[in-house]
Amino acid sequence: MIIAESVKKSFGHRSVLRGASLKVETGETLVIIGGSGTGKSTFIKTVIGLVKPDSGSIKVDGQDLTRIKTEEGLAAYRRNFGYLFQEGALFDSLRVWENVVFGLRYLTDTPFSQYRKIATDKLALVGLKDVEDLMPSELSGGMKKRVALARAIAAEPSYILYDEPTTGLDPIMSDVINDLIMDLQKQLKVTSIVVSHDMKSAYKIASRIAMIYEGKFIEVGTPEQIKTTSNPYVRQFVEGLSQGPIKMKIKEFEA
């Protein structure tokens, strides 16, 4: 279980998280929705300890991230997580299979002789075959995301954080990734947080949906509850309307 309480984070003068509180139950898939630049990535980076919050607390299975002081402690904490980066963040100097097993050396005691086989297995789990020896630059966008996903799950984490897994993919590939997330959920029994602004995918994979707005979670509920919400902000976002309480400027110079 992940419990975030009044997490605040500013970059310079820009206040991104302004007291974000969220509870993620063990075994669920919680989808975070919200506009671009509202701090979705910052939030999940805070959860895994890549971004240090200014205040607030984050507890994972009872352990408080903000009280961890040493690099080793932080590394041990991160061991709970797999993280899928928005652009994949594959190491472009390493082959696909080396990317997939990269973390095993640091996170597990797996002997090196098994690495190649584990890579093949994890790639099969995300629906890829015969790509082990390619370089990341030789892969399409959808394949990169899958390889990145295989890398994120290779050390068998209990939590997976997905940063926009379907953004930039065609609708069919998006749905394939959705199925993959649900499969992993069933097979590995992981707890997931998925950042997305793709409502179709959110409704499909989420056990609950949380909407972030101006640095806070303004509503959390099941897909059904979100569909029929009375909150005007959430309604505007999920229905994708330009008119409503959330003001997006068409021209930057309009007040």
Next chain:
Amino acid sequence: MTEAIFGPVGRLVVEVVEGMGNFTLLIRSSFQWFFRARVEWRQTLIQMLFIGLESLPVTAMTTFFTGMVLALQSGASSKYFFNEPLFVGTVVAFSMVMELSPVMTALVVSGRAGAAIAAELGTMKVTEQVDALYTLGTDPVRYLVIPRVLAFLMVLPFLSVVSDFTGIFGGWVVAHAKLGIPTTVYWHDIVDNMEPRHFFHGFLKNYVFAFVIAFICCYKGITTSGGAQGVGRATTNAVVYSMVAVLVMDYFVTAVLVALGIP
């Protein structure tokens, strides 16, 4: 009014001090990782090959011509004063070994390998590959910085010794072909005057240069921000800072070595 004047100056001062603080932290963190005996030897070897092969042709070429120029000029001036070229080998060898080989090698390596490293690490930073290292149980200092620092420390002295030879060889080519100095004379001018301490004077400089170039280029790389443009900026800064640092450090190292009696 005061804000308009002192605001930007103050911010600049804060930025510079903060930058130096972070730079120092990187060095400290590297020593910690190093002494925890977590050295990535494979990465270190890859980097050694990369830095060495990348820079060897250019450093050899540069110092070969420098040796030729030294011979030509010293030959010309001693001809002017004494009517014959004297001590050409001595001038070439002392200049190369004590000063020019280490400095020119360091400058060339800053521009070749240093730039490449800043650009590579900068790209890794802006494409979140550096963050990915953390999520996979390691750390950019351990996986990226230490191997590069060690590689520089091992390869730069080697390149510089090669440069000693190419420089002296370049000098010989001119002395032999253009100034008509017999090979034995050129050779004796060198070995009769040069002592180990002269060699060590130049050789020890390499370690200081390797240290500053490696840390500056790695630091500029892993603190890159601002996309492709940021990578370009980080790379240029890494090269400029390394080159200036090499020349500045050269003076102080020379002063220390002279004070220690290693002229």
